[in-house]
C-alpha cells in the first residue's frame with residue numbers, strides 16, 4: 001500500500017535502467033508492510049546537483065547513489081560519515097527536514113556482509129588482503145578493510161601511480177604493488193578482492209596468478225554481471241572459496257534501507273533470488 005504519507009526513497013545513477021535496487025528495496029517494503037516506495041532517477045551529468053538540491057529539506061527521504069555520481073554525492077553533502085570521507089564517495093544521501101544532507105558509504109559494510117554470508121570462516125584480522133584496482137570502488141574497499149581490522153591491504157593496479165596515490169591517502173597499512181607483482185601480493189593473503197571495473201576473465205591479457213594464493217584464501221569479485229566472472233571461475237577451479245558481487249550489492253542495501261525507512265529489512269525475503277532472476281541467472 002502506498003498512501004499519501006508514504007516514505008519515498010530512490011536510487012540515482014546513469015545508466016539506471018538495469019539497477020537491481022528498486023526490486024530489492026520494494027520487495028523488502030512490501031514484506032515489511034512499510035508505507036513506502038523506492039524509485040529510480042537518471043539525471044544527466046549536470047542534473048545530479050539540481051536533483052539533489054530539489055530534495056533538500058526532505059522532499060524525499062533519501063537516495064542511494066551509484067555511478068557516476070558517488071563523488072559528487074559526497075561533495076554536496078553537509079554531513080558525511082567517516083566511512084564516506086574515507087572512501088571519498090557516498091552511496092547514501094539522507095535529506096533531513098532542517099536542510100542537512102547526510103551522506104554515508106555502505107559499500108564497505110556490504111563487502112563485509114558478503115564475506116560473512118558466503119565465507120563465514122574468513123577473519124579480516126587474520127592476515128593481509130589483496131585488492132585489485134585503485135579506482136573509487138577499490139578506495140572504499142581498502143578503507144573499509146582497514147577500518148574493520150585488516151593488518152595489511154595490498155593494492156595491486158595496472159597503473160602503479162594510481163595505487164600509490166590511493167595508498168598515500170589511506171595510511172601505513174596499505175601498500176601499492178604493480179600488476180607484475182600480483183603473485184607476491186597474493187602470498188599469505190586471506191582474501192583477493194577484484195575492485196577493477198572488469199570481470200578479469202583473462203581476455204584483457206592480465207595474468208591473475210591465483211595459484212599463488214594460500215588454499216584457504218577467499219576470492220571475491222565486486223563485478224556481478226556475469227555472476228560467475230572469469231576470476232571466480234578460476235578460483236573455484238583451484239578449490240578456493242568465493243564471494244560474489246551480488247551479495248555485496250544486497251549487503252550495501254541493508255543499511256541503506258534502515259537509513260531510509262527506519263526499520264531493518266524483514267527476514268525471509270529472497271531478494272537474492274529476485275535479483276538472480278532479473279540478471280537472467282539460474283536461482284539454483
Ligand code: ATR
Pocket residue numbers: 132133134135136137138157158159162195196197198204206
Ligand atoms: P571505479 O570507480 O568503478 O572503481 P575507476 O575509478 O574508473 O572505476 O577505476 C577503474 C579501475 O579498474 C582502475 O583501477 C583501473 O586500472 P587503471 O588505474 O590502471 O586504469 C582498473 N581496470 C579497468 N579495466 C581494467 C582491466 N581490463 N584490467 C585491469 N584493470 C582494469
